[in-house]
Amino acid sequence: MKKLLLGSMMAMLVATGVGCSTEDTSGETPEETGNGETITFGVTPWTSTVPPTKIASLILQDMGYEVVETSADVGNVFMGLSRGDLDVFMDAWFPMHQVHMERFSDTVVDTAVSYPEAETGWVVPNYMEDINSVEDIVGNEDLFNNEMYGIEEGTSSQEETNEMIEALGLDITQVNSSEGGMLAQAQRLMQQEEPVIFFGWRPHTMFNKYDIKVIGNDAGFFETSSVHVITNHELQEKAPDAFEFLSNWNISIDDVEEMIVQIEEEDQDPEEAAREWIDNNQDKVNEMLGN
Structure with missing residues (x-):
């Protein structure tokens, strides 16, 4: 939540995982529409990036998509989105990252507000x-x-x-x-x-x-941020149902912080923490899926 060589990004760790469908509270599973299409997430080395990325990743896997997570710094994430090497970034901070949005405005899309008023x-x-x-x-x-x-x-x-x-x-x-x-x-x-x-x-x-x-300042630096989901501009055409889900995405800052504690302090596996959130928030998941 912050020079740009694409080669360095692509040399970084790539982790791929495929999850199983989870039943919602009505006993139904998300409709599998992904047909094995691959969606690639950019993952910055910040603790705040992991919870929303893991939750969205598992939901997309439940929809039938393959998911890849690529680690990179924020500049390389935006460049990867611009070039089409990455599809989604779940942790863009505004106004701090506005400079990247302006630089790549023709190829990246501000898709949803994950949560507002992040100090x-x-x-x-x-x-x-x-x-x-x-x-x-x-x-x-x-x-x-x-x-x-x-x-x-x-x-x-x-x-x-x-x-x-x-x-x-x-x-x-x-x-x-x-x-x-x-x-x-x-x-x-x-x-x-x-x-x-x-x-x-x-x-x-x-x-x-x-x-x-x-601590604050009177000069207007470090305004309260809102955290957004950013996507490559071709994702809507490539995977319209995935884009619709991401367009509806939102989560509370308290939920994200609680998951960070589970992962960082309690050594819970990130995917287990994400699956637990999905199971406990099925109504919210259904709403984001448009059900």
Whole structure:
């Protein structure tokens, strides 16, 4: 939830799984209309991407489709969608990813809102009672060793963070790494109750694990996001019933966060967590399927 070489994307891990149909509450199974057609999902290395991808993947498999998941960074996901190498991305964040939508506007389609009002921005521990906005950091950068921790380079969040640093004249350097690396560094400092700034977003288990807060700013950076489903522009013709299902897609941010906890903290298999969600939300699934 953030240079572009298609070759690097295609060299990344591809995982394919085929699931079995699950009965809905009326005892009926989804009509199999996929006829073995393959639908390829782009999967970014963010915890928020997994739950909606796994749920949608299993439902499409129940409809008779083959499903492939291709791991890539967000820039390569959008490029893959544009080139037709990928069909679906379940975790596009707006307005952060608007730059990618504008770049590939002729070949990608904003298909559905997965969930609105996902909070994102700079995060500090709640024990830092005097730091409640980015403006509170001005003049106090040395408290943080003049560093804030962000996710991998090339993301929209990295760019927006650097823009905010420049706009506010902060004497801060962004240190980028993987999501796991960023959180490991933040956790190390929080265990010692040291000052730390890092990038955060919901849905994420960090808000279940740590006593933290997203700090605002008066400059309009890191607006509350909405998370969208993005598809290749040819999917509607290639698989109209799949496109219709994805057009009706929505899920609550609380459900996504609960699944992240099940997967990340309780070591539940992602597909098992997704199947459990489907079984517990069959009315919602039927609605998305147009039944």
